Amino acid sequence: MTKRTALLxxxxxxxxxxxxxxxxxxxxxYDLTWSTVDSGGYTWSEGGGYSxxxxxxxxxxxxxxxxGYTLAGGFWGGAVARYSIYLPLVLxxx
Numbered sequence: 001m002t003k004r005t006a007l008l009x010x011x012x013x014x015x016x017x018x019x020x021x022x023x024x025x026x027x028x029x030y031d032l033t034w035s036t037v038d039s040g041g042y043t044w045s046e047g048g049g050y051s052x053x054x055x056x057x058x059x060x061x062x063x064x065x066x067x068g069y070t071l072a073g074g075f076w077g078g079a080v081a082r083y084s085i086y087l088p089l090v091l092x093x094x
Contacts, residue, residue: 044053052071064071 045051
């Protein structure tokens with residue numbers, strides 16, 4: 001096999017591989033056109049009576065719903081602080 005034939009066969013196989021990968025990403029009726037990466041700290045979850053916490057980070061504004069469930073995304077709002085912050089007085093002798 002000459003170098004040119006080997007190169008053409010390699011390019012053909014590579015293009016077929018990329019086509020297969022691209023076809024594997026479609027279908028299913030799902031819309032996955034965008035995503036976010038969130039980070040932050042406060043989460044919780046419960047069982048039986050359903051409860052769900054969350055994190056701070058990218059605001060996924062809007063309401064997500066499916067079946068009998070609804071999830072409102074975004075930053076936490078309207079929460080009442082359960083503590084007060086008091087800064088201590090620090091003195092230093094020179």
